[in-house]
Amino acid sequence: xxxTTERTSAEDVLxxxxxxxxxxxxxxxxHTHCGFPIKATQDMxxxxxxxxxxxxxxxxxxxxxxxxxxxxxxLCIGATMLFYDGAPDYPDPGRVWQLVxxxxxxxxxxxxTLIRALRVHGPEPVRAHDLSRLRTVxxxxxxxxxxxxxxxxxxxxxxxxxxxxxxxGTEISGGILCGNFFxxxxxxxxxxxxxxxxxxxxxxxxxxxxGKVGELVLKQPWIGMTRGFWRDEERYLDTYWRRFENVWVxxxxxxxxxxxxxxxxxxxxDTIKVAGKRLGPAEVEALVNAxxxxxxxxxxxxxxxVKGEELVVFVVLLPDQDPTTxxxxxxxxxxxxxxxxxxxxAEIKFASALPKTRNAKIMRRLIRATYxxxxxxxxxxxxxxSTMEAIRDxx
Numbered sequence: 235x236x237x238t239t240e241r242t243s244a245e246d247v248l249x250x251x252x253x254x255x256x257x258x259x260x261x262x263x264x265h266t267h268c269g270f271p272i273k274a275t276q277d278m279x280x281x282x283x284x285x286x287x288x289x290x291x292x293x294x295x296x297x298x299x300x301x302x303x304x305x306x307x308x309l310c311i312g313a314t315m316l317f318y319d320g321a322p323d324y325p326d327p328g329r330v331w332q333l334v335x336x337x338x339x340x341x342x343x344x345x346x347t348l349i350r351a352l353r354v355h356g357p358e359p360v361r362a363h364d365l366s367r368l369r370t371v372x373x374x375x376x377x378x379x380x381x382x383x384x385x386x387x388x389x390x391x392x393x394x395x396x397x398x399x400x401x402x403g404t405e406i407s408g409g410i411l412c413g414n415f416f417x418x419x420x421x422x423x424x425x426x427x428x429x430x431x432x433x434x435x436x437x438x439x440x441x442x443x444x445g446k447v448g449e450l451v452l453k454q455p456w457i458g459m460t461r462g463f464w465r466d467e468e469r470y471l472d473t474y475w476r477r478f479e480n481v482w483v484x485x486x487x488x489x490x491x492x493x494x495x496x497x498x499x500x501x502x503x504d505t506i507k508v509a510g511k512r513l514g515p516a517e518v519e520a521l522v523n524a525x526x527x528x529x530x531x532x533x534x535x536x537x538x539x540v541k542g543e544e545l546v547v548f549v550v551l552l553p554d555q556d557p558t559t560x561x562x563x564x565x566x567x568x569x570x571x572x573x574x575x576x577x578x579x580a581e582i583k584f585a586s587a588l589p590k591t592r593n594a595k596i597m598r599r600l601i602r603a604t605y606x607x608x609x610x611x612x613x614x615x616x617x618x619x620s621t622m623e624a625i626r627d628x629x
Contacts, residue, residue: 242267244268261469270302281414290313316337345376349386397413436478445489487512504599532588533546536580547569548583604625
């Protein structure tokens with residue numbers, strides 16, 4: 235029995251990938267035979283310096299954009315990809331580092347959520363393995379907290395090799411911002427836009443801003459951009475194109491500092507606005523997660539008659555920690571000292587778990603809806619429905 239290869243046009247539909255759905259119903263991003271593979275390959279070459287014969291292990295699955303990204307990019311380059319079907323901390327917390335050693339991984343991709351979970355076991359599971367072939371660790375999925383970033387940098391990379399923060403989206407076919415091997419780093423920062431991405435940060439009036447929080451935008455097209463949402467053109471146009479003329483508004487808040495380094499501060503749909511000050515939830519969560527008792531957290535804004543919104547933080551503690559009044563007070567003071575009294579949290583709620591998507595993104599909109607007693611809306615992206623009960627118990 236013989237088979238023939240189907241001839242396709244560069245613009246024929248290759249696949250439909252659904253977004254994580256953290257802020258609403260998942261969107262079916264349409265990608266083409268030319269666009270997605272070329273964008274994935276460009277990013278791996280230009281930002282991550284992946285070479286033929288090297289090995290990339292990005293902890294993902296084929297239901298998330300990073301799975302197909304891994305396949306197309308590595309194969310186009312002539313590199314090797316590693317897939318592992320199992321928990322990253324089983325049979326012990328050194329499982330990821332054992333895989334890196336056994337398979338000669340040169341490029342490891344993680345999420346900050348995973349590193350926060352592994353960090354509680356200390357550095358010994360990392361140090362027990364030979365990571366000499368590892369050239370870099372890539373990171374995507376959610377914002378960092380400085381303590382977890384520094385832990386990874388010191389113990390997995392010896393304080394010498396780079397962490398390549400990588401942020402884009404399913405609709406992008408890869409990254410908008412990334413680190414690289416030749417520009418200086420700061421904890422949690424991006425070196426700048428990926429080559430080929432005309433990125434900027436706009437204020438509410440559509441003007442570029444530096445040193446302030448604004449909307450992450452793209453001012454020119456790129457090869458990997460989605461050709462639209464599957465059978466939903468109006469939603470596609472409403473989502474990206476109708477705020478500023480001929481400008482793609484990505485839906486993330488970002489900032490560029492005095493050194494030209496970039497930061498992602500969370501989804502603009504998740505933004506909290508207290509007494510006129512706009513705040514990304516990641517800014518609050520980084521402070522809370524830095525406490526020695528905390529495993530992870532989620533910050534939301536809830537209505538307030540005077541301030542517009544006030545801050546409420548849901549906190550998951552490490553297994554050996556108790557939710558005491560003293561700890562609650564300590565976390566409130568930690569945030570207040572860093573952000574000022576107007577942003578003092580109104581409440582700290584201790585929960586046993588947070589609702590997340592399958593790729594470990596926190597679904598803050600579900601937390602907020604539950605807190606306010608509102609309909610949660612579309613929950614098809616929720617990995618574990620029992621986490622909603624954990625939020626109700628905390629409330």
